[in-house]
Amino acid sequence: MIQRIQTVYFLIAAFLLVLLFSNPIGEIVVQNNLYLTFWHHKIESANSELFIPVSTWPVTVLLSTIVLIELIIVFLYKKRQIQIRLCIFNILLLFGFVGLVYFFMNYTFNKQDITKSVFLWPIVCPMIAIILNYLGLKAIQKDDRLVRSYDRIR
DSSP: OSHHHHHHHHHHHHHHHHHTTTTTTEEEEEETTTHHHOOSEEEEESOOOOSOOEOOOOHHHHHHHHHHHHHHHHHHHTOHHHHHHHHHHHHHHHHHHHHHHHHHHHTTSSSOOOOOOEEOOGHHHHHHHHHHHHHHHHHHHHHHHHHHHHHHHH
């Protein structure tokens, strides 16, 4: 299980996604004195009580689901077809996660009030995880072809 390269890909992707639980994803400047921080579970203001925190629970649920599926994929090494399907599903969920983060950053607040919105470095983690899932998918397909070729020889 651990000696396969796709296992390493999936574990690195899961680690990168777990980093999103402890780091802010973005920052939003509404006014000169109001800075908002976008965490996985809420958008909050660190320096003012004028802003009521906004819950972003869909982001948290989607991120938790993606990490759980990453770990499930690692342990389904004997069922390659299910592993391939879950990997494709996880790639689609990762694209949905990036889209959901974009939605919360740009459309939750009124565009006229926002001075600047900035994505921070953790936003690259889902994109790297997409690439690692794709590489893992290709490695699983390669293993599947190899096993099927051995079945043909018998």
